[in-house]
Amino acid sequence: MSLAVVTVVSGRHEHLREQIRGLARSTRPPDHHVVIAMGDPRISDIVADTDTGTGTGTGTGTATVRYIDTVDGRLPLAHARNLGAQTALDQGATILVFLDVDCIPGPHMLSIYELACEDSSNSTALLCGPVTYLPPHPGRWSEEELIAHTNPHGARPSPAVGAVESGTNYDLFWSLSFAVTARTWAQLGGFFEGYTGYGGEDTDLGATARASGIGLRWVGGAHAYHQHHAVSSPPVEHVDDIVRNARLFHTRWSRWPMEGWLAEFERRGLVARTASGRIRRLGEPL
Numbered sequence: 001m002s003l004a005v006v007t008v009v010s011g012r013h014e015h016l017r018e019q020i021r022g023l024a025r026s027t028r029p030p031d032h033h034v035v036i037a038m039g040d041p042r043i044s045d046i047v048a049d050t051d052t053g054t055g056t057g058t059g060t061g062t063a064t065v066r067y068i069d070t071v072d073g074r075l076p077l078a079h080a081r082n083l084g085a086q087t088a089l090d091q092g093a094t095i096l097v098f099l100d101v102d103c104i105p106g107p108h109m110l111s112i113y114e115l116a117c118e119d120s121s122n123s124t125a126l127l128c129g130p131v132t133y134l135p136p137h138p139g140r141w142s143e144e145e146l147i148a149h150t151n152p153h154g155a156r157p158s159p160a161v162g163a164v165e166s167g168t169n170y171d172l173f174w175s176l177s178f179a180v181t182a183r184t185w186a187q188l189g190g191f192f193e194g195y196t197g198y199g200g201e202d203t204d205l206g207a208t209a210r211a212s213g214i215g216l217r218w219v220g221g222a223h224a225y226h227q228h229h230a231v232s233s234p235p236v237e238h239v240d241d242i243v244r245n246a247r248l249f250h251t252r253w254s255r256w257p258m259e260g261w262l263a264e265f266e267r268r269g270l271v272a273r274t275a276s277g278r279i280r281r282l283g284e285p286l
Contacts, residue, residue, distance in 0.1 A: 125215030129222025159220030197241030
């Protein structure tokens, strides 16, 4: 099987470098690494000059960079991931691994995803590995440090290494690290590109999978390590994106996503619910 890693990026250059180094250390290096740069013209240079210690720049010699523009200043994450997938498929990939630029792959992540994809019982499913959120760290992460910090986020299942468990709560699907076969990707039809900016597109893909009869699998040992960066909770800097994307999700699926964030925005007076249940931004007309 031919395995591709798809990464979308805007900024986060040092995170991208760490991801590239992680791919170079992988026990199963990717056959293709597709990087989609959103409004960031420096990405080719970042990929080319990243020192992996292997003498090949990217560690695999297969990094492909494609460029797209932002949309009114917003990141077109859904479109970028779809373009990355299509680019990888055009290169002959039969397994797609989506890995956010913030994430460093564990040394066995790709090999474990590949084994899960080769199992016929998982061939039509979203395959999701555990994610560890790392503390701040000066400089590069070594493989030994990553392993020592392994502590998967407790909101999602984390089976033992080698185990794969079926899931039913598709709202726990996160797009920051997952794998699919080319066949499953075709059945999904990709991310819905009506979403731009922050929030909603991954929850929508999970809803699409459930509606399409595509399974959800938790893959033990396919560890990804999310690099630290400043965040706010709730992400008030993205409130306009979240409200817009939540409305789109509600139109498509007749329920509200990101309920925790919306509730906190409402508590802070940033959004309000109308009598009909619609979410409106503060200052918008009724």
